[in-house]
Amino acid sequence: MIALLGCGVVLLSACGSMPVTGDIKAVDASQPGDSQVQVYAVAPRENATPGEVVDGFLESMTSDDPGFRTTRKYLTKEASRTWKPSAFTTVLSKAPNRSPRPVRDSDRSSTELTFTLTGDKVATVDAQSAYQPVVPTDFNRSLHLVRQNGSKEWRIDLVPDGLLLGQSDFKRLYRSVNKYYFAAGPATDQSTLVADPVYVRNRTDPITGMDTVTQTVRSLVEGPTNWLRPVVDSRFPTGTALRKGVTALAPDDRNVLKVPLNKKADGVGQRSCRMMASQVLYTVRDLTSARVEQVELQRSDGSSLCVLGSDQAEEFAPDGSSGGPDSQYFVDDEGHVQRIPGSTKGSGDPEPVAGPFGNGPVRMSTVGVARDEQLAAAVSQDSASLYVASVVSAGELPRPAVISRAKKSEDRLSAPSWDGRGDLWVADRNPNDRRLLRLAGGTGEPSNVRVPDLGGARIEALRLSADGVRIALLLTEDGHTTLKIGRIERQGGPDTRQDVSVVELRKAAPQLADVTAMSWSGRSRLVVVGKEQDGVQQVRYVQADGSAPASGVLPGANQVSSIAAADDEQLPLMADTEDDGIVKLSPGDNWQTVLKKGSSLVYPG
Structure with missing residues (x-):
């Protein structure tokens, strides 16, 4: 050689x-x-x-x-x-x-x-x-x-x-990219883009002769992967493909990416075309040295089908559900919920939230905040009761929305989590009545969610993705806790009568023998805390498809018990530790203590 x-x-x-x-x-x-x-x-x-x-x-x-x-x-x-x-x-x-x-x-x-x-x-x-x-x-x-x-x-x-x-060699030859499709379901959900990670060849693909951008667009146009297909839609008409002979796509000197399509797309209306263009824009915008600012889709004869700029694509933004800078929330040592303002990136002064969680009579142990930061759900200190209340206006503490009848606190309710559609999720770990529950809109009646692949495993913790079509589960079985990702399938209308199930669980961190904490971190990535077989605790990123990025291992922190990340990957990671309290890790920095007292720190979601 x-x-x-x-x-x-x-x-x-x-x-x-x-x-x-x-x-x-x-x-x-x-x-x-x-x-x-x-x-x-x-x-x-x-x-x-x-x-x-x-x-x-x-x-x-x-x-x-x-x-x-x-x-x-x-x-x-x-x-x-x-x-x-x-x-x-x-x-x-x-x-x-x-x-x-x-x-x-x-x-x-x-x-x-x-x-x-x-x-x-x-x-x-x-x-x-x-x-x-x-x-x-x-x-x-x-x-x-x-x-x-x-x-x-x-x-x-x-x-x-x-x-x-x-x-x-695989990591040298291939790179992970996110394709984007629209969440399937009620009309109100169909403007939400969902990341579908795949691997494409670096440089030129030996088989097709296509460069990386063209491979990615071709894969996007061909449709979602089989695992994600049941819960997403593509606006590209069936049979749409790149025009024959196209092997290189690159933005021009105005950062416009022109994408020639075949005849199947010639008759597409303007609204559908704009949605198709948004799929392309979010898929390729980080693939080129010059950031793509505009996408032009072309008919088979080369004429323009539609043009979409990055500012116009904001209505379809995959992480647009939070509506502003995400605050952090935690439970103080008095069992009350406090908020660190979002604009401070974890460095602001905490303040009690409005309403019964900020100064109410019941001490809480864990909290989850809706992505619009209007409602929160908190679990009582004995883990038996789940409450839902406003965090922006005063009011009395309502009756519990969910009650666990388990004898031991560790067998009762998990920490709650909100999906991007505004639904609230929690697991009851009662050995005699294990349940995964969903409260539509956060205030609906709890309904059981079927998990056919669960077997004898127990749900220890759960986190919902911002797009509302995936759920991360920590599952304990045979003395080990592993991380799995499930697909959320909904049947029925956009109300409480929906029949919801979590299907096709797949391992997301098979390299770790035990995972103790996790959180979504962006569109298709999670941050996890766990150990390899006979190894020491580590903090690392994993992709939603289970692959591990080359730079996925993060600086270690002492005895992390929980971890929190935001939809915006530029916001710091936050973690609960036994020795240092609540700490944060900003991009390119080391862990720093934020609060010596407090627990269950979370971002909205």
């Missing part, structure tokens, strides 16, 4: 002498996290050994080889014709190990050979570019080689579809 570091280029060569016997070896074509390295595949040398052929094939999969043409030279003609590298990608913790396994038939031992590829599988990426993490699992696949008729050249004739990459 020859590395031209000054040019950011790596050439991979299979012409070195590589043994086919002895210890198993790992093949890793790149340094971890080096996203600027560009890798070029090299064809097999003449009379390459079977081990060199296998190594060259694995290495070339990590390259930017157009159409994987060079990669296919390690295959027989038939295998090259049928191999589908774009079918899916398997991600291993490290580059695969390989070991030869000779065939038992002595008559074929000189013309056939099988190599076993092993490793720890941590994720797959499907044909929709959706990332699906798994608890590290033993991976075992085979490559079968044959000596070509009439020559001494070894080639692979049996190869699984898809790509096989170590985690470091």
Whole structure:
């Protein structure tokens, strides 16, 4: 392998002498996290050994080889014709190990050979570019080689579809992007944009020849991932695609991104077109070096279909539900709810909220505040009763909205959480009557939410996403607490008669054996507190699809018991700690103590 570091280029060569016997070896074509390295595949040398052929094939999969043409030279003609590298990608913790396994038939031992590829599988990426993490699992696949008729050249004739990459190469080759679709449901909800994270290729995709922006727009137009599809809508008409031959999209010198579409979009009305353009704008605005300020969608003949500027797209903003700078709220040592003004970024003087939570007779333990900061829900100190009241006007404490009958306080109500639609959620952890409850509008009658995949697990904590279509759950089972994300499906009208369920739970932090606290942090990201197996407590970011960003680990804090983040990712993280009280972490800074006394600090939601 020859590395031209000054040019950011790596050439991979299979012409070195590589043994086919002895210890198993790992093949890793790149340094971890080096996203600027560009890798070029090299064809097999003449009379390459079977081990060199296998190594060259694995290495070339990590390259930017157009159409994987060079990669296919390690295959027989038939295998090259049928191999589908774009079918899916398997991600291993490290580059695969390989070991030869000779065939038992002595008559074929000189013309056939099988190599076993092993490793720890941590994720797959499907044909929709959706990332699906798994608890590290033993991976075992085979490559079968044959000596070509009439020559001494070894080639692979049996190869699984898809790509096989170590985690470091995957992070170098791919990047996470958010596509945006509208929340499905009642008309009042259909202007809410929902992030749908996928992974696209850095630079140019070897299969399509498209740059990163074009890959992302193409994926957006093709529709949402299967997991999110039941709860979102796209304004692009079925069959809409980029105009044939489009492989590069970039904003012009006025930061306008022009997107040519096919005939399926020619007849779209102006309102629908503006919504389509908003989907594109929020999807691509952070992908280019120059921030996209305007999107122009074009008909199949090149004429303008509609134009939407960033100021006009504000009505569809994914994080526009809070309506202003988010304050922080916490429970003081007297059991009353206090507020730190939003404009201070956690540095202001706390003040009691208006109403019964600020000076009422019942001591509270946890609080959740609606995103419009008008109502709050608080759980009593014994965790038995949930109250809902105004935090902006005076009034008497109402009767409890929910009561848990569990004998022990730790088996009673969880901390409450509000979704972006104004509904209030809480879990009753009573072993004899476990329930996930939703109060429509925060004041409706509690209704049971079905969670078919829950099994024997118990909900310890919950947080609702701002878009109202996803819920993060801390679930305890068999002595471990894990983080899972569920999809919220609603049937019926926009009122209390809705039938609501949480379905298709999927792990969001499989690398952590135990998660003790979590909070949504932006559109499709969470901040979590947890431990790896036999590890120490850590604070880190995870994506809603379960992937972990390369820079996801945050500075540690002492004994964090809860954590809070805002819809706006630029606002500081806040955490409850045993030794330092309530602390905050601003971008680029270290943890700083905000309050020595107090607990259950939250942002609205």
